Amino acid sequence: MDYREKYRQWLDSPVIDKATKEELAAIENDEKELESRFYKDLEFGTGGLRGIIGAGSNRMNRYTVGRATQGLANYIIKHGRDAMDRGVVIAYDTRRMSKEFALETALVLNANGIKVYLYDEMQPTPILSFSVRELGAVSGVVITASHNPPAYNGYKVYWEDGGQVPPGRSEEIIKEVYAVKSFEEIKTISKEEAENRGLLNIIGKDVVDRYIDRVKNLSINKQLIKEMGSQLKIVYTPIHGTGNKPVRRVLKELGFENVMVVSEQEMPDPEFPTVKFPNPEEPEVFELAIEMAKNNEADIIIGTDPDCDRVGVVVRGSDGRYIFLTGNQTGALLVDYVLGALQRQGRLPADGAVIKTIVTSEIGREIAKSYGIEAVDTYTGFKFICEKVQEFEDEGDKTFLFGYEESFGYLAGDFVRDKDAVIASMLICEMAAYYKSRGMNLYDGLVELWQKFGYYHDAQESVYLEGREGMARIKEIMEDFRHNPPVRVCGTDIVTIQDYKELKAYYPGKDRIDPINMSVPSDVLRYRLEDGSWFAIRPSGTEPKIKLYFSIVRKSLEEAENDMQRFVTEVMARIR
Secondary structure, X not given: OOHHHHHHHHHHOOOOOHXXXXXXXXXXXXXXXXXXXXXXXXXXXXXXXEEEEOOOOOOEOHXXXXXXXXXXXXXXXXXXXXXXXXXXXXXXXXXXXXXXXXXXXXXXXXXXXXXXEEEOOOOXXXXXXXXXXXXXXXXXXXXXXXXXXXXXXXXXXXXXXXXXXXXXXXXXXXXXXXXXXXXXXXXXXXXXXXXXXXXXXXXXXXXXXXXXXHHHHOOOOHHHHHHHOOOOEEEEEOOXXXXXXXXXXXXXXXXXXXXXXXXXXXXXXXXXXXXXXXXXXXXXXXXXXXXXXXXXXXXXXXXXXXXXXXXXXXXXXXOOXXXXXXXXXXXXXXXXXXXXXXXXXXXXXXXXXXEEEOOOOOHHXXXXXXXXXXXXXXOOOHHHHHHHHHHHHHHXXXXXXXXXXXXXXXXXXXXXXXOOHHHHHHHHHHHHHHHHHOOOXXXXXXXXXXXXXXXXXXXXXXXXXXXXXXXXXXXXXXXXXXXXXXXXXXXXXXXXXXXXXXXXEEOOOOOOEEEOOOOOOOOOEEEEEOOXXXXXXXXOOOOOEEEEEEEEEEOOHHHXXXXXXXXXXXXXXXXX
């Protein structure tokens, strides 16, 4: 069926509501828009759905959400009455249609006889993860598009361990979703009937209270906060998202007395009017926060994304300038602080482990090694980090201490199974208090790590390629790098090519191939150079783009920055 036929099917369907049909009728003569909306179904990937909000099969709307939920319901039903009674927890963020999509999800599940626990107000993604475990639910759904632009929304599925569904289970759910061939198959029920039958249950504040208590218990040095909490000046921005209440509450209850909030970005707003993208990975989102920090001589700025699973950090340097930290830099500081603080208290376990991703800087591994702690690699995506946490728990051979990835995601503790910006914000502020007690700022702490382990410098590039042509171009780029790999970059030989799709490591010029020890394949290529530098390339799993990661280590920051510029320029020339 071509996109025109699918468009006509929507217009003629008795199930599609009048407002949706009017939206579609208005674009009947816009061929490019019609193709974009109907050339495919919005894909239910390994994490769920993510797309532009609007009418059409390739958009986020009540029908695509309903279809995904009917598939999830069919999957849960196959697990029996107990799974249906354990139920599904649903949370949502500040985005357009998030509350409506959350209710639609709840009512489709309810119509299938599955119990639902629905939050009565927007909540961070990590609270959803916690709630699945805390309430003993079989699954969870959070309506969020994380840090995407305002036009987007998404739908992420979690399983009973509180983590996003892993690839194996995800494939089974995807089959159920695609088995729903028509919207007529989607069951529904009124909210009143669902409540009267005891299927729709609103979650009260007690679950959030329990989460907040668990977060505060992760503070490693409460005495330090007691001594320094009134001295450390913190500026916080929730970037119009869900972090406003929990982050401020945790910091206040622990004793951080000087927390200033960026008023222009304090309240939830689905348009994110003060930023281009509500993403703390972008330095531009901190412009208002930096202005406030300068006026108040704040020590540190923290900013969380709309669903509060990522956190960005800006620190005041010794010269008064405000310095934006990358995810790798914040991660390295946190690895050192968490391991160091535990060691100083005599609580660092011999079997402890740090988990990072294959595209995260290697400085974290070196820091962990200096404490006698192992660093374990996973694929990009926090579900893989949390799979390892569960594996440690099941096998009992390692104690999870800290997990992180370069894209501003961090986790400590075992009660959340996703990146958690509430936990991370607390640890970052405690860490800043520690350095302040030593007469240092966080950037001084970073320089201290560089002087000990080498000047690690990292960079990222993304190339957005929208639509059908973009998808084809992304595939073409990956195949070109896979089958015609570069042999030298900036005059330095490539000595190892790791192909995670084939799970093989190749050594150019040598008759040697090693297996890569990962449980499943992934479309990632990683090239290591003779001088220890590396770069990796992969398609994004959630956005129409291809991502590249670069890392080098040198003897000085200036050398690292200069060499990185040449490194990135040469590789990107081939991409473009």
